[in-house]
Amino acid sequence: MSAKTKLPTGQEAIAAKGWLGAHRFLILRRISQLFFLGLFLLGPWLSLWWVAGNLAGSRTLDVLPLTDPLVLLQGIVAGHWPEMTALIGAVIVLAVYALIGGRVYCSWVCPINPVTDAAYWLHDRLGLPKGWQPKRATRYWVLGMVLAVSALTGTIAWEVVNPVTLVHRGLVFGVGFAWAVVIAVFVFDLVVARRGWCGHICPVGAFYGLVGAKSLLRVSARNRQACDDCMDCYAVCPENQVISPALRGKGDETPLILSPDCTNCGRCIDVCSVDVFAFTNRFDTRVTAPAGQPNASEAA
Ligand code: SF4
Ligand code: SF4
Structure with missing residues (x-):
């Protein structure tokens, strides 16, 4: 059996979701950064205060x-x-x-x-x-x-x-x-x-x-059972030490990324071809179970 060839970072997600789908949050962040910078420049540049x-x-x-x-x-x-x-x-x-x-x-x-x-x-x-x-x-x-x-x-x-x-x-x-x-x-x-x-x-x-250490908005590795270990999320995450506790957690261990270092940038959501990650709130500890098994959070 031949080993699966590792594609360059992000290519699996592009193949699975299309370029836009694999860059949603990156695009939104650039728009947001430009928006905030632009707001402050409207006054000095265009006299719109x-x-x-x-x-x-x-x-x-x-x-x-x-x-x-x-x-x-x-x-x-x-x-x-x-x-x-x-x-x-x-x-x-x-x-x-x-x-x-x-x-x-x-x-x-x-x-x-x-x-x-x-x-x-x-x-x-x-x-x-x-x-x-x-x-x-x-x-x-x-x-x-x-x-x-x-x-x-x-x-x-x-x-x-x-x-x-x-x-x-x-x-x-x-x-x-x-x-x-x-x-x-x-x-x-x-x-x-x-x-x-x-x-x-x-x-x-x-x-x-x-x-923001106790913030409501969090990323969850809720679908972690689908992970195929491509490591693309680790490659794109600016603070990749925050991923493992949520992604490698077993059973009903929380899938939430709770580290205050997570920037909520959403790149891990974009780049994962099997949609392991999603934005949610810190009280949502649901974990998707493998097919045919009850969800860990429901079974607990
Ligand atoms: S969570 Fe997704 S991007 Fe990260 S290693 Fe698993 S399959 Fe790859
Ligand atoms: S949201 Fe950004 S900082 Fe947080 S785990 Fe995902 S890629 Fe890393």
Whole structure:
């Protein structure tokens, strides 16, 4: 019996679901990232001030305040007590990400995500080595350092180097240092550390991961009995250490991906040719049983 030939990552899903079906969430995420970036550029570029400000702090239709809670936290530890509007804006943002998953910010909103995804794509095509792989906890140390530096200097320290803020400034005020930082992130992920920036270093991702640790929206490997071990989900997942507990769980062990590191990007759903994964809520622990057997969750 001849062994099944392994197709390049994603090809099985394309063959089974078509190109669009195998890229649904990737396309939606790019639209979402462009949408949020575009909202902030409408004012400076076209004088349409539906949204004034940037991802650090904004006001929509002159009514809805939104504040990046990490920026607010840095301001507080730096000794600057925020105005009530900024506090309300941060509570709104915290509530949304606590519900849908903090790292949804990383995969659906952050304009740096396409840059790091592009670096990963090129890294894969060139067959480069993984490179330096700092511990996943490094980003929490960076987050702690950011808060410590803010407290010691009385500044909102991360905003000085935050690539997201710099991209926004670059697009509004023209090219300059901003693009050097974006290129540095790209080169870092390409030649220094594969998936290094978002997966190991960025304190914003660390912060939002903590915010969404108990979020309602989750990915489930509900159909895990259908898995054919192609490993494509591991190849595309930016945080692939989160997959095994759900995918390799036995019986009624939860099929939910519960790690706060999961970005809810949906790539595992796209790339799986046998539709193992689906979005659901954290209370939905159903597992599809092999044909002819009751579902594990029903049998329990
Ligand atoms: S869940 Fe299994 S079949 Fe689906 S992409 Fe992952 S390894 Fe492949
Ligand atoms: S487990 Fe799936 S949704 Fe979560 S980060 Fe990985 S690919 Fe994205």
